[in-house]
Amino acid sequence: MSILVVMEVVMEQSRLTWHRMSWEALAAGQELGRQMDLPVAAVVLGQGIAALAAELSAKKLDKVYAIEHDLLAGYTADGYTAALAGLAAQVNPTLVLFPHTYQVRDFAPKLATRLGKVLISDVVRVRLEEGGLVMVRQLFQGKLNADYRASGAGPHFASIQAGAYRAEMVEAGSAQVETVTPVLEAAAIRVKVGAPFRESQRAVDLTAAELIVSVGRGIKEKDNIALVEELARVMGAELAASRPICDNGWLPMERQVGSSGQTVSPKVYLAIGISGAIQHLVGMKGSKAVVAINKDANAPIFEVADYGIVGDLFEVVPALIEEVKKAKGL
Amino acid sequence: MKILVAIKQVPSRDSQLRLDTSGRWIDEADLASEINEPDAYALEEALQIKEKHGGEVVALCAGPARASQTIREALAKGADRAIHIENDDLGRYDLLGVARLLAKAAAGETPDLILTGLQSDDLGYGQTGVVMAELLGLPAATIIMQVEKTDAGIRVKRELEDGWFQHMDIPLPAVLTIQSGINKLRYATLMGIKKAKTKEVKRLTSVDLGIDAVPNVSLDRVYLPQRAKQTTFIPGSAREQAAKLAEILKFEVRVL
Ligand SMILES: Cc1cc2nc3c(=O)[nH]c(=O)nc-3n(C[C@H](O)[C@H](O)[C@H](O)COP(=O)(O)OP(=O)(O)OC[C@H]3O[C@@H](n4cnc5c(N)ncnc54)[C@H](O)[C@@H]3O)c2cc1C
Ligand SMILES: Nc1ncnc2c1ncn2[C@@H]1O[C@H](COP(=O)(O)O)[C@@H](O)[C@H]1O
Numbered sequence: 001m002s003i004l005v006v007m008e009v010v011m012e013q014s015r016l017t018w019h020r021m022s023w024e025a026l027a028a029g030q031e032l033g034r035q036m037d038l039p040v041a042a043v044v045l046g047q048g049i050a051a052l053a054a055e056l057s058a059k060k061l062d063k064v065y066a067i068e069h070d071l072l073a074g075y076t077a078d079g080y081t082a083a084l085a086g087l088a089a090q091v092n093p094t095l096v097l098f099p100h101t102y103q104v105r106d107f108a109p110k111l112a113t114r115l116g117k118v119l120i121s122d123v124v125r126v127r128l129e130e131g132g133l134v135m136v137r138q139l140f141q142g143k144l145n146a147d148y149r150a151s152g153a154g155p156h157f158a159s160i161q162a163g164a165y166r167a168e169m170v171e172a173g174s175a176q177v178e179t180v181t182p183v184l185e186a187a188a189i190r191v192k193v194g195a196p197f198r199e200s201q202r203a204v205d206l207t208a209a210e211l212i213v214s215v216g217r218g219i220k221e222k223d224n225i226a227l228v229e230e231l232a233r234v235m236g237a238e239l240a241a242s243r244p245i246c247d248n249g250w251l252p253m254e255r256q257v258g259s260s261g262q263t264v265s266p267k268v269y270l271a272i273g274i275s276g277a278i279q280h281l282v283g284m285k286g287s288k289a290v291v292a293i294n295k296d297a298n299a300p301i302f303e304v305a306d307y308g309i310v311g312d313l314f315e316v317v318p319a320l321i322e323e324v325k326k327a328k329g330l
Numbered sequence: 331m332k333i334l335v336a337i338k339q340v341p342s343r344d345s346q347l348r349l350d351t352s353g354r355w356i357d358e359a360d361l362a363s364e365i366n367e368p369d370a371y372a373l374e375e376a377l378q379i380k381e382k383h384g385g386e387v388v389a390l391c392a393g394p395a396r397a398s399q400t401i402r403e404a405l406a407k408g409a410d411r412a413i414h415i416e417n418d419d420l421g422r423y424d425l426l427g428v429a430r431l432l433a434k435a436a437a438g439e440t441p442d443l444i445l446t447g448l449q450s451d452d453l454g455y456g457q458t459g460v461v462m463a464e465l466l467g468l469p470a471a472t473i474i475m476q477v478e479k480t481d482a483g484i485r486v487k488r489e490l491e492d493g494w495f496q497h498m499d500i501p502l503p504a505v506l507t508i509q510s511g512i513n514k515l516r517y518a519t520l521m522g523i524k525k526a527k528t529k530e531v532k533r534l535t536s537v538d539l540g541i542d543a544v545p546n547v548s549l550d551r552v553y554l555p556q557r558a559k560q561t562t563f564i565p566g567s568a569r570e571q572a573a574k575l576a577e578i579l580k581f582e583v584r585v586l
Contacts, residue, residue: 077460077470102491105448106472109457113464118426118547121455139552140452143347144356147551190469194497196490211585217343235579235586244367247511260489260509268585289583291575292561296346298554307578308561309571319572327576327586 002039004065004093004155005029006084006108007056008101009046011196016052021099023167025160028126029097030060030171035128038094041065042175045083047073053177060173065091071184077107078189083182085114090180093155095133100159102259112157119157120148122278124164137161141277142300162259162282202262204238204254211237212266214257214284215245218273218294218313222250227317228272234324240264242274258283273313276301293317331385331479331502333376334441335409336432336459337369339393339400340452353551355421365400368447372508374515375477376445377408383479386410388439392431394418398531405526406518412531413439415539424545425453429461434539437466441503443484448473448507456507463505470505471498475512 005026008019026042033040039062044052046068053066067083088096088111098104100122112119124145125136135148135158150156206212213232219225225245232239239255246256257264259279269287274280276292276299284290285304292305293313302308309316324330341347342362350357365373376387389404391397392415401412415431417423423431436444444466446459463470475495476487483501489509490496518526536542564571564578580586 102473102489105456106460106470109455109460110464110470113426113429113461116546118424118545119457120547121457134550137454138555139454140341140347140356141454142555144349144552145555146549146553149548149550150546151548152546190501191471192499194499196494196496198494202493243510249514259491261493263492268579268583291579300555302561303555303557303559305559305561307575308563309575310563311568311571315568316572319569320575323572323576324579324586327580 002041002062002091002093003029003033003036004041004043004088004091004096006043006045006096006098006104008099008103009044009049009052016046016049018052019099019101019103020167021101021160021162023170024162024165025097025099026059027167027169028160028165031165031169032095032097032126032128036094039063041091041093043067043084043087045072045080053179057175057177058172059175060171061175064175064177065180066177067180067182069182069184071186071189072182074193075103076189076191076193077110078191079184080107081111081114082184082188084111086182087180088115088155096155096157098157098159100161104159108157108159115155117155117157118150119159120150121159122161123158124161126158138278141275142303143275143298161278163285202254204252206238206240206255206257206262206264209238209264210267211235212240212257212264212268212287213237213270213272214240214242214274215251215272216242216274217244219245222248224314225250227314231317231321231324234321234328234330237270242280271301271305272317274301275299276303331379331383331442332388332439333379333385333443333445334388334390334436334439335369335373335376335404336390336444336446336462337373337400337404338366338391338447338450339363339397340366340450343451349552353553354549355552363396363400365403366447366450366452368449368508368510370515371510371512372445372447373404373407373409374513375508376443377516378513379443379477379479385442388413388441390432390435391415392417392420392428394420401531402526403518405529405531406522407516408522409529411529413534414531415534415536417536421549422543422545424547425455425457426461427541427543427545429458429465430541431536431539432458433462433465434541435534436462443502444468444505446505446507448509459505459507466505468503468505469500470507471500472507473509474506475509477506
């Protein structure tokens with residue numbers, strides 16, 4: 001009976017460090033540990049992770065598991081699944097939490113399946129209710145919320161959405177490190193993984209922009225992009241976009257904002273015809289002010305907007321171009 | 331190469347969603363539907379691999395009778411045949427249950443490659459392909475942006491966070507979850523639409539597949555999220571809204 005939080009390690013400038021979302025998952029674990037009155041342990045996997053495990057041992061935890069193995073030097077779904085399935089069999093946790101990262105998407109469903117369980121993915125809140133755990137997650141790209149209930153004996157598995165819990169809430173303390181040597185065979189790892197790389201240098205650096213006009217699929221057609229281009233021009237703003245606009249080739253990839261694009265924090269982010277899926281929000285919610293123009297009053301983008309206009313962008317944007325010109329004396 | 335593509339029918343993106351009387355799902359009557367977006371890219375990728383290396387593309391869909399529309403569109407675009415796991419009440423199955431249905435039907439085909447979308451637009455689990463792979467004992471890779479045939483199997487380009495990528499070599503058979511934008515989608519031709527009518531659609535039920543719904547996770551309640559943010563909504567006509575916004579940008583946020 002315990003809660004396990006699986007921490008993600010990333011390589012940055014040839015140094016191992018934490019994926020920032022790991023701390024959010026750990027905060028969720030500590031909060032639930034208090035509510036459920038269960039011990040909380042953190043897990044870190046890899047090779048040469050002693051320093052990371054030591055860092056975890058200064059948190060309020062009952063235990064830190066450091067799973068060390070040469071075959072875990074680089075991430076593979078096969079290696080991680082085998083190692084964590086072994087640990088789960090050993091400690092039999094009630095609940096296993098992960099940050100909902102791309103890596104976790106890649107192996108956590110496999111791990112849960114191997115144990116005959118279902119991972120509840122991309123959870124924004126976990127509540128303790130009579131009769132069990134209720135996990136809240138979003139449906140329809142954030143338009144609706146849903147309560148999921150995990151019934152039966154554990155372990156239950158959940159991955160925590162970016163920003164759902166706060167990393168600063170992680171409590172300090174002290175914990176013992178237990179080094180675990182998993183049973184792994186090279187032959188069980190079926191894939192060969194190459195080193196991470198970036199495509200050619202980005203010609204556009206949106207991270208430095210003070211003003212961003214960003215366009216989404218509400219723009220409907222490639223030819224209409226000119227409209228927002230004109231708005232960006234008169235405002236003196238950089239033009240950015242949601243993923244589908246770049247997928248369609250209407251704007252180059254380097255103008256994409258979101259989890260697979262750039263992360264921006266301008267003074268003003270003007271989102272036009274963008275619904276506000278979480279993968280977009282993570283790239284822009286650090287903006288000082290967010291303005292959203294959307295015809296759907298329930299669009300999730302308004303959840304992060306300081307100013308909202310519910311309306312048809314094809315009416316609002318042309319009017320806005322005129323008003324901006326006036327305000328600037330153009 | 332024999333390629334199986336899992337395609338799901340979902341409510342159209344622009345749908346106005348209303349909750350149904352049970353409070354556990356949306357009212358689907360009168361909703362238009364379409365193919366799940368990444369699945370369209372998965373289908374296109376399968377068609378392109380077949381065009382290069384030969385073989386067969388089989389579309390696989392679990393859903394109610396009306397999903398046959400989406401299946402027909404896949405056939406019109408060039409899939410050779412389809413398998414429809416027909417079920418009007420898939421909501422009784424949890425994620426693992428649906429993946430079991432799909433995996434069982436897939437196993438009967440012994441494909442070289444299984445492609446799924448990386449995530450469904452309605453349930454958004456982002457898991458079905460990976461779960462199918464585990465059920466079938468196959469290797470998997472997710473968020474794929476490129477697929478190339480090699481002597482030993484395939485080489486894929488996987489999307490990582492923040493604009494990073496990574497190559498992976500995977501032996502076949504394997505499962506890939508395909509990211510939107512991996513290729514350029516084609517339209518169905520008139521000829522394709524005509525030919526689709528003659529292509530085989532094999533219908534299977536959960537009874538045929540021998541898989542019952544025994545969920546270990548249940549969806550209890552669906553509701554509108556509560557707004558936490560205090561958004562200042564600007565009322566009025568488009569012209570009034572625009573004028574007010576320009577004023578805010580100039581005098582409150584001071585960026586003009
Ligand atoms: C692993 C992964 C990574 C991803 N990475 C990214 C990423 O980096 N960046 C990103 O943006 N997305 C990313 N996505 C995709 C993301 O989930 C959404 O699908 C995408 O952001 C939706 O783009 P959109 O809001 O432009 O389109 P839609 O969701 O189609 O929204 C269009 C909006 O326009 C509004 N609209 C329509 N017509 C009008 C009109 N006339 N006037 C005003 N409003 C109108 C609609 O109400 C709707 O809200 C990723 C997804 C996954 C699974
Ligand atoms: N009912 C279904 N029928 C066919 N394919 C499905 C179904 N459900 C999920 N999938 C596939 O699995 C992918 C991921 O779905 P999900 O795990 O729900 O996000 C989708 O993009 C589809 O390719």
